[in-house]
Amino acid sequence: MKTNLYNYILELADNCLIGGQRLGELCGHGPSLETDIACTNISLDLFGQTRSYFQYAADIKGGDATEDSIAFLRYEREYKNVLLVEQPNRDFAYTIARQYLFDVFHLLLLEKLQFSQDMTLSAIAKKSIKEVSYHVRFSGDWVKRLGDGTEESHEKMQAAIDGLWTYTNELFEVTEEAKALAEQGIGVDVSKLKETYYQNVTSLLQEATLTVPESKYFQKGGKAGIHTEHMGYLLADMQYMQRAYPNMNW
Amino acid sequence: MIATNQHIDEVLIPILEKVSDPEIPVLSIMDMGVVRSARLINGIVEVSITPTYSGCPAMDVIGDDISKALKEHNYESKVKLVLVPAWTTDWITERGRNALREYGIAPPLNPDADKDALLGDKRIVKCTNCNSTNTKLVSQFGSTACKALFKCEDCLEPFDYFKCLK
Numbered sequence: 001m002k003t004n005l006y007n008y009i010l011e012l013a014d015n016c017l018i019g020g021q022r023l024g025e026l027c028g029h030g031p032s033l034e035t036d037i038a039c040t041n042i043s044l045d046l047f048g049q050t051r052s053y054f055q056y057a058a059d060i061k062g063g064d065a066t067e068d069s070i071a072f073l074r075y076e077r078e079y080k081n082v083l084l085v086e087q088p089n090r091d092f093a094y095t096i097a098r099q100y101l102f103d104v105f106h107l108l109l110l111e112k113l114q115f116s117q118d119m120t121l122s123a124i125a126k127k128s129i130k131e132v133s134y135h136v137r138f139s140g141d142w143v144k145r146l147g148d149g150t151e152e153s154h155e156k157m158q159a160a161i162d163g164l165w166t167y168t169n170e171l172f173e174v175t176e177e178a179k180a181l182a183e184q185g186i187g188v189d190v191s192k193l194k195e196t197y198y199q200n201v202t203s204l205l206q207e208a209t210l211t212v213p214e215s216k217y218f219q220k221g222g223k224a225g226i227h228t229e230h231m232g233y234l235l236a237d238m239q240y241m242q243r244a245y246p247n248m249n250w
Numbered sequence: 251m252i253a254t255n256q257h258i259d260e261v262l263i264p265i266l267e268k269v270s271d272p273e274i275p276v277l278s279i280m281d282m283g284v285v286r287s288a289r290l291i292n293g294i295v296e297v298s299i300t301p302t303y304s305g306c307p308a309m310d311v312i313g314d315d316i317s318k319a320l321k322e323h324n325y326e327s328k329v330k331l332v333l334v335p336a337w338t339t340d341w342i343t344e345r346g347r348n349a350l351r352e353y354g355i356a357p358p359l360n361p362d363a364d365k366d367a368l369l370g371d372k373r374i375v376k377c378t379n380c381n382s383t384n385t386k387l388v389s390q391f392g393s394t395a396c397k398a399l400f401k402c403e404d405c406l407e408p409f410d411y412f413k414c415l416k
Contacts (some may be wrong), residue, residue, distance in 0.1 A: 034388060034391070034399065035389075037392065037399075038389055038391035041391040041394075044305035044307075044395055045304055045307070045395060048303060048305025049305070051301065051305075119334075120333075122334075123333040124333060125334075126336050127301075128414070130302060130336065130415050134390065134391075137368075137369065141390075
């Protein structure tokens with residue numbers, strides 16, 4: 001089995017899966033009908049992308065592996081998503097800030113991944129770029145609207161950005177697998193995206209009249225499977241059906 | 251997995267034209283442009299379809315509906331999903347665009363106009379009810395992943411706009 005490639009696919013896909021799961025929690029609970037539908041549509045796009053990645057990962061793993069077993073039957077330490085995407089919704093500003101901070105990265109990543117030497121990864125990236133361009137527009141618009149809105153919305157958006165900032169640096173951490181694959185032209189060296197990322201984010205936050213946090217203290221661990229305390233609850237919710245009724249199907 | 255040219259055996263066209271998008275029943279999957287190839291090979295029809303959006307839940311149903319329609323004409327079939335080249339709204343045919351409009355969904359504009367409509371405040375999307383362009387974006391995301399929600403400020407009709415994907 002191509003272990004490096006398999007682990008790298010999980011690294012890419014788990015961000016979509018866990019971020020999508022968080023957005024999906026808003027189904028029926030969004031602050032307005034339109035934002036509810038938007039968040040769940042974005043969630044659906046992310047799950048669609050996850051499926052493409054996991055179908056590929058299941059082929060590589062072989063045996064009994066399926067997209068579902070990879071999604072639902074791993075333990076917490078086996079998920080490789082960044083800490084940012086697993087952070088809870090708290091309020092709408094948090095949801096939007098988390099999404100925006102991820103979307104900007106996601107788009108930069110896919111713009112590189114589309115040139116991967118691996119045909120399947122390249123195909124998934126090309127397909128996903130079109131969707132993620134809409135995501136970043138949506139979340140970016142809302143960061144501006146809330147940041148440059150009322151006194152209260154500004155305060156909440158600033159609190160969300162301040163609270164989530166500590167998770168942004170991990171996006172650019174290069175794992176062993178990713179490094180090896182980047183050298184072969186298959187993976188993306190995410191450390192090279194960092195500068196553009198912070199430039200893009202800074203310029204939008206300023207437009208939104210928000211203060212760009214200056215803290216240099218950053219959290220990491222997700223890519224190595226060491227998650228925040230929120231992850232267990234998320235997985236318990238997400239995996240419940242497969243754990244309670246093993247092998248159930250739609 | 252690369253299928254650049256759309257190739258569909260002529261005898262299969264009338265059968266596939268009868269299969270519609272489950273979310274938009276007036277629109278044939280052929281006019282939608284999701285069928286990328288359909289060939290009769292050694293007695294089995296091999297069909298390739300491509301999703302409009304990655305998470306489009308209609309794809310499984312479309313695959314089943316294609317197999318069912320072909321079965322009615324005594325063809326065994328294999329349907330597979332291809333991601334390359336990625337679907338674009340350019341593949342929706344003229345007939346498809348008209349069907350959308352009649353159904354109450356404004357068809358996609360060209361990419362620049364689409365950007366103006368969704369990001370700027372330009373009022374250019376035509377209301378499907380009264381044809382006025384005095385329309386306003388309500389939400390970039392609508393009832394399905396492929397649509398945005400608009401409202402006409404003249405006749406007050408809310409309607410979907412099929413987002414341009416290129």
